[in-house]
Amino acid sequence: MSSIIERLDKIKLNINSKKPQKAINIVAVSKTFSLDHIKPLIKVGHEHFGENKVQEAISKWQDVKKHNKINLHMVGKLQSNKAKSAAGIFDYIHSLDSQKLADILSSYEKDNNKFLKYFIQVNIAYETQKSGLPINEVESFYNYCKIEKNLDILGLMIIPPNDGNSSKYFKTLSELNVSLGLKDLSMGMSADYLEAINHGSTYVRIGSSIFGKRL
Numbered sequence: 001m002s003s004i005i006e007r008l009d010k011i012k013l014n015i016n017s018k019k020p021q022k023a024i025n026i027v028a029v030s031k032t033f034s035l036d037h038i039k040p041l042i043k044v045g046h047e048h049f050g051e052n053k054v055q056e057a058i059s060k061w062q063d064v065k066k067h068n069k070i071n072l073h074m075v076g077k078l079q080s081n082k083a084k085s086a087a088g089i090f091d092y093i094h095s096l097d098s099q100k101l102a103d104i105l106s107s108y109e110k111d112n113n114k115f116l117k118y119f120i121q122v123n124i125a126y127e128t129q130k131s132g133l134p135i136n137e138v139e140s141f142y143n144y145c146k147i148e149k150n151l152d153i154l155g156l157m158i159i160p161p162n163d164g165n166s167s168k169y170f171k172t173l174s175e176l177n178v179s180l181g182l183k184d185l186s187m188g189m190s191a192d193y194l195e196a197i198n199h200g201s202t203y204v205r206i207g208s209s210i211f212g213k214r215l
């Protein structure tokens, strides 16, 4: 079995072979894995890590962040009652999808003088079990976040339906991103990151292909 460093290197090679136009950030999604399992990547200087639960992120990363340059990404659904704790530990939030969240995060930023980066999550196929905004609400929500709340919105994010049509969803999201004048896109996971990069993704969120199967 190859090590997690070898697996990350292989992913980087795969990405470079596509000759992407922009720099690609690999968010190593370490949810469920212990810090001991993750440490080799921290040691070689990998900086972007993703988690999907606020409490797990705090207990795993609070101390490590004091001693290493780490950018921590919230990739899971964020409940508004956890938004402030999330803003304390995370640097990026990929799941911004409500005015209530935007209001809380914006007031956190002002009170604490800590400014995060955000992706607006889009529910591209209107799946009821998934979070994210329907496409027709994205533009007005983006304007609200940017103009009323001064949040640093990098771009849009999706978790596409598992129906073999990722490419179609990536294309739609990419077009919407461009129409809003946004520069970054959070899309692509272990199974489809190269496809996502073909459609302009700049942040790929990769878990199992780096760390192995989650239990």
Ligand SMILES: *Cc1c(COP(=O)(O)O)cnc(C)c1O
Pocket (backbone or CB within 6 Å): 029, 031, 052, 075, 076, 159, 189, 190, 191, 205, 206, 207, 208, 209
């Ligand atoms: C778990 C997770 C990932 C990583 O998924 P893999 O298929 O293991 O690469 C990416 N994005 C989100 C939102 C996740 O919850």
